[in-house]
Amino acid sequence: MTESDEPMDHFWAVIPAGGAGTRLWPLSRRASPKFLHDLTGSGRSLLQDTVTRLAPLAGERVVVVTGVRHAEAVRGQLPDLPTDQLLVEPSPRDSMPAIGLAAAVLEARDPDAVIGSFAADHVIGDAEAFHDCVRDAVAAAQSGALVTLGITPTYPATGFGYIKVGQPWPGSRRARRAERFVEKPDRDAAESYLASGDYRWNAGMFVVRATTLLDLLATWHPGLAESLRQLAAEPALIEQTWPSLTRIAIDHAVAEPAADAGRVAVVPADFPWDDVGDFASLMSLLEVAPDGLRVLGSREDVVSRDSTGLVAAHSGRTVVTLGLDDVVVVDTPDAVLVTTRERVQDVKGIVQLLQESGREDLT
Amino acid sequence: MTESDEPMDHFWAVIPAGGAGTRLWPLSRRASPKFLHDLTGSGRSLLQDTVTRLAPLAGERVVVVTGVRHAEAVRGQLPDLPTDQLLVEPSPRDSMPAIGLAAAVLEARDPDAVIGSFAADHVIGDAEAFHDCVRDAVAAAQSGALVTLGITPTYPATGFGYIKVGQPWPGSRRARRAERFVEKPDRDAAESYLASGDYRWNAGMFVVRATTLLDLLATWHPGLAESLRQLAAEPALIEQTWPSLTRIAIDHAVAEPAADAGRVAVVPADFPWDDVGDFASLMSLLEVAPDGLRVLGSREDVVSRDSTGLVAAHSGRTVVTLGLDDVVVVDTPDAVLVTTRERVQDVKGIVQLLQESGREDLT
Numbered sequence: 001m002t003e004s005d006e007p008m009d010h011f012w013a014v015i016p017a018g019g020a021g022t023r024l025w026p027l028s029r030r031a032s033p034k035f036l037h038d039l040t041g042s043g044r045s046l047l048q049d050t051v052t053r054l055a056p057l058a059g060e061r062v063v064v065v066t067g068v069r070h071a072e073a074v075r076g077q078l079p080d081l082p083t084d085q086l087l088v089e090p091s092p093r094d095s096m097p098a099i100g101l102a103a104a105v106l107e108a109r110d111p112d113a114v115i116g117s118f119a120a121d122h123v124i125g126d127a128e129a130f131h132d133c134v135r136d137a138v139a140a141a142q143s144g145a146l147v148t149l150g151i152t153p154t155y156p157a158t159g160f161g162y163i164k165v166g167q168p169w170p171g172s173r174r175a176r177r178a179e180r181f182v183e184k185p186d187r188d189a190a191e192s193y194l195a196s197g198d199y200r201w202n203a204g205m206f207v208v209r210a211t212t213l214l215d216l217l218a219t220w221h222p223g224l225a226e227s228l229r230q231l232a233a234e235p236a237l238i239e240q241t242w243p244s245l246t247r248i249a250i251d252h253a254v255a256e257p258a259a260d261a262g263r264v265a266v267v268p269a270d271f272p273w274d275d276v277g278d279f280a281s282l283m284s285l286l287e288v289a290p291d292g293l294r295v296l297g298s299r300e301d302v303v304s305r306d307s308t309g310l311v312a313a314h315s316g317r318t319v320v321t322l323g324l325d326d327v328v329v330v331d332t333p334d335a336v337l338v339t340t341r342e343r344v345q346d347v348k349g350i351v352q353l354l355q356e357s358g359r360e361d362l363t
Numbered sequence: 364m365t366e367s368d369e370p371m372d373h374f375w376a377v378i379p380a381g382g383a384g385t386r387l388w389p390l391s392r393r394a395s396p397k398f399l400h401d402l403t404g405s406g407r408s409l410l411q412d413t414v415t416r417l418a419p420l421a422g423e424r425v426v427v428v429t430g431v432r433h434a435e436a437v438r439g440q441l442p443d444l445p446t447d448q449l450l451v452e453p454s455p456r457d458s459m460p461a462i463g464l465a466a467a468v469l470e471a472r473d474p475d476a477v478i479g480s481f482a483a484d485h486v487i488g489d490a491e492a493f494h495d496c497v498r499d500a501v502a503a504a505q506s507g508a509l510v511t512l513g514i515t516p517t518y519p520a521t522g523f524g525y526i527k528v529g530q531p532w533p534g535s536r537r538a539r540r541a542e543r544f545v546e547k548p549d550r551d552a553a554e555s556y557l558a559s560g561d562y563r564w565n566a567g568m569f570v571v572r573a574t575t576l577l578d579l580l581a582t583w584h585p586g587l588a589e590s591l592r593q594l595a596a597e598p599a600l601i602e603q604t605w606p607s608l609t610r611i612a613i614d615h616a617v618a619e620p621a622a623d624a625g626r627v628a629v630v631p632a633d634f635p636w637d638d639v640g641d642f643a644s645l646m647s648l649l650e651v652a653p654d655g656l657r658v659l660g661s662r663e664d665v666v667s668r669d670s671t672g673l674v675a676a677h678s679g680r681t682v683v684t685l686g687l688d689d690v691v692v693v694d695t696p697d698a699v700l701v702t703t704r705e706r707v708q709d710v711k712g713i714v715q716l717l718q719e720s721g722r723e724d725l726t
Contacts, residue, residue, distance in 0.1 A: 026683075303716065305709070318698040318725055320389075320713055323706035324690075329699075335681040336694060338701055343686035346668070350683055353666065362681055 007059035010112045014102040017066040017120035023278040026335040035120035047120040065098045096253040104232035107210035116207040125272025137207035140175045147207040150200030150266040156190035161202040169265040178264040279344040370422035377465040380429040380483035386641040389698040398483035410483040428461045459616040467595035470573035479570040488635025500570035503538040510570040513563030513629040519553035524565040532628040541627040642707040
């Protein structure tokens with residue numbers, strides 16, 4: 001064992017807590033997105049689980065970046081988070097401004113800060129394996145790399161981007177060069193990626209020195225890098241400056257061009273990972289009860305006979321399923337969704353339909 | 364046209380309002396059985412529809428017999444019903460004591476009374492055809508027959524009893540002799556009944572002079588007949604007497620032996636009739652919307668895509684169905700049922716399961 005069990009000096013966990021989770025409607029809503037929910041039956045929200053998972057690496061050095069409409073809920077779920085470690089975006093500007101702001105604030109606070117950015121709404125099955133990967137990533141990041149964790153693909157997913165893995169990264173135990181990032185592929189491409197063994201899922205996990213990230217950003221988006229560093233120096237400017245920032249994802253802004261420039265390392269990650277993107281994904285995280293059903297929420301509220309699938313019981317009412325295979329029933333106080341595992345991708349379209357028909361209040 | 368549009372002198376409509384409607388759970392509950400519900404989208408309950416349907420025949424001469432736990436709800440739904448035309452059973456004793464009590468009370472009030480007994484929770488598609496049949500039945504009943512309406516079977520039902528029809532009834536326009544009553548048949552027998560053309564469904568509709576009914580009852584159950592006539596003379600005795608009455612259905616107590624004795628006539632009835640026994644039956648009564656779904660309750664609360672079947676929206680919440688054929692979703696304030704048209708018969712088992720597992724409150 002080369003790694004320690006202690007938090008790493010100068011390592012800061014950055015948790016972007018955003019994203020609507022539209023395909024998890026009606027559990028996930030704009031006003032209450034999926035990171036605020038317990039979707040695994042752990043008794044804690046995905047956000048709380050994420051913070052807990054990072055504590056052995058970062059100790060108290062956790063920064064959460066969230067939107068203004070969720071700040072209060074985040075404070076409620078993380079009462080021990082110091083005020084200056086919750087960064088509130090006045091409006092959504094995608095991931096680069098969010099993570100970049102955290103980087104700028106931490107760079108000002110600790111010039112040697114290494115940040116590890118991990119979404120608030122992902123599920124990781126093996127925390128120790130995750131810690132091990134992050135420690136390797138931090139080591140590689142110390143020497144100036146932008147490091148990403150590359151998840152071993154388990155099926156030819158078309159819903160994730162991929163990272164093409166190259167030669168070993170000099171001086172690292174197991175990091176390799178990230179040759180390039182590729183966008184969500186079609187089915188054929190996904191199958192060839194899986195077959196080749198050279199590709200890994202891009203889970204949006206980045207480990208990098210704060211200064212490295214901002215310097216890389218300055219190469220391709222100098223105005224954005226400058227604005228973020230200015231905001232770190234004068235936080236009061238945020239309301240004024242924020243709306244003018246470029247709306248861009250960290251992948252496009254930095255990771256892709258940096259990979260082309262040979263600056264990105266990838267640590268192969270074998271731990272189970274899930275972005276809980278839809279109800280099928282959520283089902284895979286839940287245990288099957290003896291009666292064949294997976295239940296989220298109050299088990300005592302669910303009665304089933306000859307049924308398989310998922311029941312999310314979140315209204316306090318009794319939910320009965322009878323004679324349905326692969327059914328998905330999501331019961332909440334103001335809406336109930338009934339669909340099948342096969343159609344969970346189309347839940348997004350239902351949310352659009354509700355919005356178009358004047359029922360935004362439900363979304 | 365031989366029949367009048369006026370109510371018939373001495374004709375009294377008797378409406379037994381009982382039965383749990385277990386297979387319509389969670390719409391129908393012990394505390395609020397199906398006759399109290401609007402199950403057709405008419406805006407009125409089945410009970411109210413039954414009273415309205417009978418008014419052209421009986422005018423104000425309507426007697427409702429119900430259990431003590433539903434008396435208040437019946438009064439609420441029928442505010443114009445005179446107090447002495449609501450008979451309240453202290454406990455359920457099946458249909459003979461219920462209808463027999465009404466007969467005894469009416470016999471005392473009008474020795475020439477002819478009663479027509481029609482359940483509170485059936486749906487009839489053509490009120491004029493129904494009226495026509497009842498007028499013929501009343502004419503046959505005047506001469507001392509026990510007259511039943513025999514519904515033309517439309518499929519080989521195994522859920523109803525049948526009546527074998529014989530020779531024309533002397534002096535009647537279209538009544539025939541009821542040769543015998545047969546219990547719910549198995550599938551093969553039902554198919555042979557349907558093929559023969561000699562059998563009709565027993566819908567439990569009886570038209571008979573009150574005195575005839577009680578005299579027939581006295582032939583086979585003299586004690587019961589005597590008790591009922593005594594109760595009509597001294598209503599205050601009901602709490603004391605009622606629990607000792609034989610618990611028996613009118614079919615067994617009177618109709619079957621009377622048919623054997625050649626005393627029962629049957630008026631063939633071609634109007635659409637449904638006992639709304641389960642959700643499949645209920646579905647057949649509702650119009651299909653352009654999107655393929657049948658909706659009971661608040662249409663504006665239902666959103667569906669690529670779905671057929673039934674949604675009963677009775678909780679004020681939004682119900683969404685996506686990609687399900689022949690689904691049945693019944694949403695109420697404290698319970699939601701999700702099943703398929705194929706399994707609606709098994710809803711009864713769910714109610715048993717709830718009762719056995721200490722959730723009687725939901726039944």
